[in-house]
Amino acid sequence: MEAIRPVIRLLPASTALILGLWIANAQSLPPLTARVGVAVKSATGICLSIGNGQLSEKQAVTLVDPSKPPSVIQAEIASTGVAGCPGAREQGLSGYSLRVVKGEAPDFTPLIGVVGRGDKFKTQRGVVSVQLSGAGGWHGMRSCTSTDGVHLTIWQGKPLSGARLWHQYYYLNQDLQQTCKDRDTQ
Amino acid sequence: MPTLSGASWVSQFPTSAKLDDLKAPFQEAAQKFLAALTKAGAHVTISATYRPPERAYLMHYSFLIAKKTQDPTKVPAMAGVDIDWVHLDGQGETDLPATLAAASAMVQGYETVFLPVLTSRHTQGLAIDMDITWTGPLTIEKADGTSVTIQSTPRSNANTELQAVAATYTVHKLATDPPHWSSDGH
Numbered sequence: 001m002e003a004i005r006p007v008i009r010l011l012p013a014s015t016a017l018i019l020g021l022w023i024a025n026a027q028s029l030p031p032l033t034a035r036v037g038v039a040v041k042s043a044t045g046i047c048l049s050i051g052n053g054q055l056s057e058k059q060a061v062t063l064v065d066p067s068k069p070p071s072v073i074q075a076e077i078a079s080t081g082v083a084g085c086p087g088a089r090e091q092g093l094s095g096y097s098l099r100v101v102k103g104e105a106p107d108f109t110p111l112i113g114v115v116g117r118g119d120k121f122k123t124q125r126g127v128v129s130v131q132l133s134g135a136g137g138w139h140g141m142r143s144c145t146s147t148d149g150v151h152l153t154i155w156q157g158k159p160l161s162g163a164r165l166w167h168q169y170y171y172l173n174q175d176l177q178q179t180c181k182d183r184d185t186q
Numbered sequence: 187m188p189t190l191s192g193a194s195w196v197s198q199f200p201t202s203a204k205l206d207d208l209k210a211p212f213q214e215a216a217q218k219f220l221a222a223l224t225k226a227g228a229h230v231t232i233s234a235t236y237r238p239p240e241r242a243y244l245m246h247y248s249f250l251i252a253k254k255t256q257d258p259t260k261v262p263a264m265a266g267v268d269i270d271w272v273h274l275d276g277q278g279e280t281d282l283p284a285t286l287a288a289a290s291a292m293v294q295g296y297e298t299v300f301l302p303v304l305t306s307r308h309t310q311g312l313a314i315d316m317d318i319t320w321t322g323p324l325t326i327e328k329a330d331g332t333s334v335t336i337q338s339t340p341r342s343n344a345n346t347e348l349q350a351v352a353a354t355y356t357v358h359k360l361a362t363d364p365p366h367w368s369s370d371g372h
Contacts, residue, residue: 175306
């Protein structure tokens, strides 16, 4: 950041303003790996796998199914210290069980779980976006399938357009029609 | 005598997690790579090897019928799968609700959410889904008998040095799916 300030000074005022706002917005983003995870409803309940072992019971979790048609479901943490979702493959994830507070979670569908209150969600043209509490911009959510599983992503602005802010893979152990683009999986 | 579609089909043609069910010469390649991993002290968990084409056929068409994008009377037959996709009513006419319900029961049983494909490296016996982990440096033999010590991280499938060792055995990593290894990287 310090290194690029002199560069900003040399830019035209309008360009510097836009660049400055972009940097400020990026800086204000909370660490998403601690706030966003993958949730799946199965016969045994709803699991959440997330890179945060500090969550507690009754904390709010918004579940987003970005597939078409998308849906947004309200849930909360029912219990802590449980096994995570079986298809979550990243190391260092903690597991929680969830209960739905409002809406209905679809069976077996990997969902994006956003922990906390105060975030805003909107659905526009089939895309769910989130405006995280304390951060300015809207971030589009997306899911796509690769050979054996699902890639869930959150993007700065529209999916596949801006920077990818968060990504998690969920293994389904099935041969699937591939819908992912390179930017989803890289 | 064909058997009507329905949940009873789901337990047939199960996915294998055995190396013995892979096709030659990939089977031998995978066996040698896994032997090298075991000798080096790595931990390997296999999720899937061979997925029978019959299972892929049942998953694919039950999904399409349940989603009403496939005429159940026009599903192509598959040798070895004596299934009747069309349920009849008392008058011998197509009972569409019963036909759809039976396909949906299969979808539920398979836990299918996204369109399954009919062929893949798994249905060809040329792929293995596995998670490899280890602690500390990993000294492992390559196919030519020489050894390499992997100091880098992550200590998982994503390690590019490990992927290079696997390639010497003609076991290739598919970048888009963390657990997936195959004969050609697809």
